[in-house]
Structures are given as structure tokens and as C-alpha cells.
Amino acid sequence: GAGVSQTPSNKVTEKGKYVELRCDPISGHTALYWYRQSLGQGPEFLIYFQGTGAADDSGLPNDRFFAVRPEGSVSTLKIQRTERGDSAVYLCASSLMEGQHYNEQFFGPGTRLTVL
Amino acid sequence: GQQLNQSPQSMFIQEGEDVSMNCTSSSIFNTWLWYKQEPGEGPVLLIALYKAGELTSNGRLTAQFGITRKDSFLNISASIPSDVGIYFCAGRGNYGQNFVFGPGTRLSVLP
Numbered sequence: 654g655a656g657v658s659q660t661p662s663n664k665v666t667e668k669g670k671y672v673e674l675r676c677d678p679i680s681g682h683t684a685l686y687w688y689r690q691s692l693g694q695g696p697e698f699l700i701y702f703q704g705t706g707a708a709d710d711s712g713l714p715n716d717r718f719f720a721v722r723p724e725g726s727v728s729t730l731k732i733q734r735t736e737r738g739d740s741a742v743y744l745c746a747s748s749l750m751e752g753q754h755y756n757e758q759f760f761g762p763g764t765r766l767t768v769l
Numbered sequence: 770g771q772q773l774n775q776s777p778q779s780m781f782i783q784e785g786e787d788v789s790m791n792c793t794s795s796s797i798f799n800t801w802l803w804y805k806q807e808p809g810e811g812p813v814l815l816i817a818l819y820k821a822g823e824l825t826s827n828g829r830l831t832a833q834f835g836i837t838r839k840d841s842f843l844n845i846s847a848s849i850p851s852d853v854g855i856y857f858c859a860g861r862g863n864y865g866q867n868f869v870f871g872p873g874t875r876l877s878v879l880p
Binding site: 657688693694695696697698701709711712744746756757758759760761762763 | 773800802804809810811812813814817819857859861867868869870871872873
């Protein structure tokens with residue numbers, strides 16, 4: 654596809670359950686970012702991948718959150734023992750790593766997670 | 770941690786009017802980005818700024834990188850209904866790859 658895609662678009666789960674959110678970046682983009690956006694707020698950085706490795710995971714709120722990108726393309730954000738406070742839109746973005754282009758992040762439509 | 774403030778929080782304007790909004794930071798940034806987000810979608814990059822004092826245009830949009838490197842401004846000329854949305858600034862300093870986003874300015878355009 655031409656843009657960043659995220660699945661599912663909506664996810665409703667119960668407190669304590671495990672969820673996985675998937676991101677397909679733009680083909681050829683080596684940098685991939687996860688953000689969380691709460692209602693009325695701007696996106697909040699979670700984790701950044703350069704290729705297969707997590708270059709910066711300082712934004713992950715606690716050890717219930719984990720993300721992988723095993724082949725340097727698709728990424729999965731995993732949340733264990735979900736809590737109601739995890740409810741938010743989870744955004745994925747990708748960018749090239751050439752020169753200033755790494756600043757130009759292209760966002761997917763997000764996954765809206767609701768924890769009941 | 771670093772924080773960005775955006776003002777105004779929201780604005781209602783008449784179609785055809787010009788719009789100004791700004792973003793301020795407690796820290797110095799070396800890159801500023803402006804995004805627009807519409808309901809149910811991810812943010813879309815409008816303008817990127819890389820040097821203090823830089824003024825960059827994209828159609829009816831013009832953004833400036835403040836001289837102090839702690840602020841940025843976005844202007845929209847001759848607003849149209851499709852300008853409706855939330856406008857976010859994002860800044861990045863010298864410390865890493867991460868961008869900090871502001872809380873957004875919600876723009877409504879009345880026909």
C-alpha cells in the first residue's frame with residue numbers, strides 16, 4: 654500500500670487481557686515509531702525502531718508494554734494485563750533515515766483501544 | 770520533561786479569514802514540525818523547519834522557526850472549510866530522535 658497501515662482499526666478488550674496492535678510501515682522506510690494519543694492531547698512518544706532494533710524505548714510507560722519489529726518492516730505493539738488507563742489511540746509512523754527525511758514521519762490512521 | 774504549549778487552544782473563524790497560531794517550548798529545539806489531524810485519522814505533516822529564523826510556505830500555509838529556537842508559528846491565509854481540524858506542533862532537540870508534540874489547536878471554519 655501507499656501509506657502506513659494499522660490493524661485493527663478498533664479494539665475493545667477487558668481489563669487484564671493481552672492485546673497486540675500491528676503496524677505496516679511505508680515500504681522502504683527503515684525508521685518506525687509508536688505513539689499513544691489520549692483524547693484532547695497530542696501524540697505521546699512510546700518507542701522508536703531503526704531497522705529491527707529498538708533505538709529508543711524510553712517512552713514505554715511500564716513493563717506491560719513491549720514492541721517488536723523482527724524483520725525490520727512490520728511492527729507489533731504488545732500490551733499485557735491491560736488497564737482502563739491504557740485506553741487511547743495508538744499511532745504508528747514511519748520515515749526514511751536519509752538526511753533530513755528522518756524528521757518527516759508519516760502516520761497511520763491509528764488503532765483505537767478501549768479497555769472495559 | 771519537555772513540554773510544548775500551543776495557543777490558542779481552539780478558534781472559530783469565518784471562511785476567508787487569516788489564522789495565526791503558535792507553539793512555545795521550555796527547551797531549545799533544532800527541528801519544528803507542524804501537523805494537521807482530522808477525526809479518525811493520523812496526523813499529516815504540513816511543514817518542517819530546520820533553522821532558526823526559517824520561514825517556509827506550503828500553499829496557503831506559512832510557518833516560522835522562532836529566533837530563540839523556543840517557539841514556532843503557523844499562519845493560514847484565506848481559510849476554507851477544509852482547513853478544519855486540529856493543528857499540532859512537534860519539536861525535537863539535540864538529545865535524540867524523539868519528537869515532543871503540543872496539545873494542539875482546534876480550528877473551526879464557519880462558512
